[in-house]
Amino acid sequence: MSETWKVSIPCTRAEARILAADYLFVSSADSSPTIVASETDAKRPDEWMIDVYCDAEPDPDLIANLLLLSPSAQAASAAPMIERLADEDWVTMSQQGLEPLRAGRFHVHTASGHPSDNPGLTNICIDAGQAFGTGHHETTMGCLQSLDQLRRSGHRFRHIADVGTGSGLLAFAAHHLWRDAKIIASDIDPVAVAVTEANAGQNAIKLGNGRSQIRLVRSNGLDHPALRQRAPFDLIIANILAGPLVALSPQIAAASAPGTVLLLAGLLSRQQAEVVRAYVREGFRLKHARLANEWPCLTLVKAKKYGWTRKPHRKKSPLASDYFGEC
Template sequence: MTTDAVQIIARGPRAVAEAAAEAIDADPMLEGVTYSILEEDEDRDVWRIDAFPTTEDESRDFASALAAYPALKVLVEKLADADWLAMALSGLPPVRAGRFFVYGAHDKGRAPVNAVNLRIEAGAAFGTGHHGTTVGCLQAYHDLLKAHRYERVLDVGAGTGVLAIAAARTGTPIAVGTDIDAPSVRIAAENAVLNKAKVRFLHASGLGHASVREKAPYDLVFANILAPPLVALSHDIKLALKPGGIAILSGLLRTQERRVLAAYRSKGFTLVRRIHRDAWATLVIKRN
């Protein structure tokens, strides 16, 4: 861990910020860094990247990656000596995505009676519901549920488990989530208990775990990860889905849509829908 926790902030035009984010996603040395990209000022075309490196090496490498884009103004701020992650989460408002209402413990009293309320405690895992990719997945799933119910759902890269939990809470009897990060698996399991959702979370890389294969084929697969692993997993996701099954893909920038779609179209998928939120894209595709 770093001696002093820091936040790296970069501001600049959308095209430059998206190019920097794409380069960061492609850099294996930075795959563990938590960051976000969003529009800060539409009128002035100012986009913002926020990163929270957890080691000195991550901080140095992330700043070095941003330095390749002189149009970005980069600021490194020391965070207060406190549980800054918990403080940041406590300041986030609840999120509504279709029928789903995602909130933390600090907003328990605000959960509406006419929603599928999901209490998600993030800890060190990704997926509070506030990120454009998670919201996009939940909105896509909400819309799909208007016409279908899904008996078997797999969530690849589950993070906090919010997507698998959303499936279990809306009637899916078999919901499985995987993550390569052991603490995330623990956090997701704790969130499932909080939400009284029957989900099995597994510490696994890819889709080769015996317990993942045992429940296949799936009716629907969530994969809210990054563009490179989405491309790499296209064949495995196809095999995990039944014919006519749906995959909801996210974690990719709008500029990466073409690359990801090309990988899945080559495997026999067709695009059903795309959702854009800030710089991020969510793709709903169907196995032919």
């Protein structure tokens, strides 16, 4: 039976939020640890804790890497707390404190939570495990609300890609909103792909290549042959990080057609201008920005062919509306 160890490191609320959006870090272990950030005292809202679960006793190199997650703990020379856990289902235990959430028409809960009996809500059960994405972070909440708004405003999509799917939550939401769509969900992390497959089974969502099904692939961006074959998409969702979003802009543009809707999240508000500029250069226009705390969720649309040309002899912002035709 494998061991389970927990390393607890104090952090600030801001560090926990950044960690929730950027959960990849260098590890000296053979398998990726699971990270859970939680508030320690409601009366002290800035005091949070990072709990890292490992399947082997953490060595000094791993501890040093984990401390990089909390600069405030490093500055205060705070020693991490290390303990070996009893043989229990610690993933389930770590999620027991997560309350169900409401985002648009979606009611998202873990297996230890309860589905809603409101017929107007769509229940989705997510147990993230080693792939994060239970919906409790502002980036995922913003994407769920934006997807719901797209459906309410009459959008119909038939070919959808969820890039960096994590736990599969956003792909599942798109499946519920557009039942006849062909959806492909990808992630660079094989653990995320396995977790999404398990979550699909828990939600009775069929996996496959047909309509009303979700195809799962492991891919670095949109580099998988299945993604290239299915392009162009009429809806692309990418809830990742600002750096990868900028780097992937040419790939995403190549997989888009005039009128393609693009939903971007995982960036901070201070990174929005850089991300938008990257996609404006690829022929997109910003339609809407939904902001929750410092986390924007951006909705962009690919301009019609020949419909976005820079007017000569005028100096305007690259976001000026007259650079674009109708979408």
